[in-house]
Amino acid sequence: MVVGALVVVVVLIAAPKYVWIGIGGAVCVVVVIGAIAVGVSVYQDRSSAKAKRERQQQAVQSAAEKKKQERRERRERQRRVKDLGARNADLTESALAAVKQIAESEAAVAGWLGDVDFTADIRSITQSFSKAHALRKVAGELSALDDPSDDDRKILAEAEATAADLERAAVQRVELIGRCATEAQLIDESLRDERDDARTAEQRAELHAKLRGMLYGIESAPDVAPADSTADAVMARVQAYREIKNQIQQARDGR
Structure with missing residues (x-):
């Protein structure tokens, strides 16, 4: 080496x-x-390290935003329960969810539903539930006192009836908004069905036109069958073979 x-x-x-x-x-x-x-x-x-850091930062930011949103929703929920009562808070949130569903529907975006601003409806629902809850709260405090008088019983009955009327009207409005959301969903389904039908009709027309062209081409084209078909020739030979074999067999039988 x-x-x-x-x-x-x-x-x-x-x-x-x-x-x-x-x-x-x-x-x-x-x-x-x-x-x-x-x-x-x-x-x-x-570049890879930078992209990884950016992804991590985005993940951290998304997690932080999610936690903030969850805290806001919890605070909003607690406020509604305090102001409206748990059952009325549930009904109000269902109305808000229905309003969101309506606003995001294709029927609303396309203008089929007209004005979809339910601010006044939600305000009316919230105020009715709030008044009913406040009435029942004060009525509960009054009913907790000892030795209720006739005036106590009378005003308690009036408060209960008024609270029930307020809640009944609010619940009817919540149900009406829910029916609006259902109808918006049905319109969306109808619009999707119409698009599907239109696509099917377009495909059908295209296929009809294609088949007509193919059929016209076949009918107008000259006969492409070969003058001397191999298949015909083979079948003719098969037939001839059978005839010869039959003649031989007949000759043998005649001897």
Whole structure:
């Protein structure tokens, strides 16, 4: 191995100048290519790390926004329960969900439902439930007192009837909004069915036109059957063979 190395060194020393220039150029090219490869690798690693950091930041931000939204919803829920009562809060939230469903429906976006601003309806529902809840709260405090009088019983009955009327009117409005959401969903389904029917009709027309063209082409084209059909020839030979065989058999039977 040492001798081989010495031979290589001697050959290189004895090599002409242009050989050294070529070797130097090749070395430079290799160095440049290596530097470019290293640079590309470093750039890719940095880009990948940057993208990973951005994804992590987005995930953290999304999680934080989700927690904020959940806290807002919990506070809003607690406020409704306090102001309206648990049952009335549920009904109000169902009306709000129905309003959102209506507003996001294709029927509303396309203008089939006209004005879909239910602000006044939600305000009326909330106020009615709030008044009914407040009446029942004060009535409960009065009914908790000892030795109720006739006036107590009379005003308690009036408060209960008024609260019931308020809640009844609010519940009817909640149910009406729910029916609006149902109707909006039905219109959306009808619109989707109409689009499906239109696509089917278009496809049917295209296929009819294609089939008519194919049939016209086949009918107007000259007969493409070969003059000397191999299949016909084979069947003719089969028939001839059977006839000959039949004649031979008849001759044998006649002897």
